[in-house]
Amino acid sequence: MADRDSLVGPDSSGHGGLESRSLILHLAGVRKSYNLGTPIETEILHGIDLTLARGEFAALIGPSGSGKSTLLHILGLLERPTGGSLEVAGQDIATLDDARLTELRGRTLGFIFQFHHLLPGFSAIENVMMPTLIDRGRVDAEMRARALWLLDRVGLKDAADKRPSALSGGMQQRVAIARSLAMNPPLILADEPTGNLDTHTADDIFALMRDFNKDEGTAFLIVTHDPRLAGRCDRRIEMLDGYAHPAEQLFVLATNN
């Protein structure tokens, strides 16, 4: 809460024991270059300093090509940064090998993508159980109960056994939200989750994420182009040419929602 609006600069020292435990993300000078060491080397992220507290609900905005997705993939531990340091849930990822990284990703992070990305061969409930199945290696009744509860929360209890192809785009995105919450991760990264939905559906999806944030204390970092939705987040971070800036530092009042 103390860090809610902070954008930790390079000179900032405030991440002592207690405080760093309340941070879900801590980036210092994170860089990302592609084709490192070749003539076509391009640096996409030029040194990002950023912290995100547990339970925070933040928007990541910025023009197309500014590196939002790239940053999200790095935060999602799908790619390693080429410079700087990154702590996820208090763990310095530079100290983790690929296997530990995969494990940390599975337990700490949930993903929601623009193109919902459900597994087409599995029913809605199977999709929701998949992260837990990957983590535990097998299915049990408790997993199924949680998946059903999640589907109920996103209003799709009756569609549990339907394949994704039998669901509308909005419904698929709701399943994806339920799936991202299967392991009850402290942080969910969403890359334009409402990007290809109509305004009405987009509002629904956004409200759902907000609900989970309030009820479960799940932190969200949401990439969006929609200023309306960004305005309803607690905090906006703007990506511009590979740097992150705090957008106008306003606390969103409850009445704004």
Next chain:
Amino acid sequence: MRFELILALRYLREGQAQTALILAGTTVGVAVIIFITAIVNGLQSSLAARTLSTQSHITVKNPDDAPTPVLDRSRLQVSAHIEPRVQRLRSIDQWEPILRSLPGEPHVTAVSPMVTGAGFASRGAANKSIAIIGIDPALYTGIVDVPAHLVSGQFRVAPGEAVIGMELARDLGAAVGDRIQVVSTEGRTDVFRVTGTFDLGVRDLNRRWVIVPLRTGQTLLDLPGGVTNIDLKVDDIFLAEDVAQTIAARTGLLAESWMAVNTQLLTAFKNQTMTTRTVRLFLILIVALGIASVLVVSVVQKQREIGILRAMGASARRIMMVFLIQGGIVGAAGAVFGSGVAAGMVWLASKALRQEDGSPLLETDVNLGIYLGTALISIVVGILAAAAPARRAARMDPVEAIRYG
């Protein structure tokens, strides 16, 4: 059920048509491999059995006397003329202890001493060149089942009795109960009452063999107490040559296996086996290529899904397992179905379908080992064929799959 197995099964089920295709291919491959192995084995065993029903598996005898260089003593150099020493019948030295030791050799199941040499048989005006075969009937039956090949009379060779080849009996005009006179090349004569005639299926034996008691044979051939060969039977006919070599090395005698004697048959067997192997190799290659290509397509199609699974915490190794398991399942299922089809074909060929004379359409020889061995090959080939697609799946960059998938 484990994550990897659940996914593997689901992916196989999803790719219905392709899965059915590679499953059918594997099934046919396994069935054909088992069936041709059964047929070739059946053919070889029946040919070998037919050949060996009238032959010992191994015959131990004195080494042929080596040709000796003829020395021209006056000039103290080897003259160009080399001639083999005249063959004279000799007994195996110390044959009794050797005979007693042979059953102790691995794989040896029966032994029988024999004294054999040439002679003439006559009855009335008829006079025929013969082979005198002196044996102990009880022991010799363990080598060649003469009683099973009798045409008339019985297999009884008490002193003064002989069992002779069917054609010889006809040539001499002798029937069971008649007497024939035998003169050996050693110049000794004896008279025998014919107690039986046999058909061993080999013309030369039917026309020349006169089986007499061992002791009588020894007397006729002027080898009192001696034997010229010891016949052996082994439990695995295709090990005969190995056993023969062991015995030869230990005793210093010549040990000839049926394999060394019937070289043409053996060459034919080897060629058949080679052909079967080649066919098998190609079948395995085709099946492996089929499995691999279907899985490669599946990996490419699932690029995006794999990226999502990775994002949800599945490691590259587990993704690899998902595809290896698919290969293994196809191999295993193909092994089960293929074994079933092969068993059906073997049953049809050897039991259900008969030639006009009532004998099976095809001789087949197949055992559990061949089924299990082929099943194992099928599973291993399935997994190996999946290795390249699986590695490809594991190497897939999840970010790329999510970004552009």
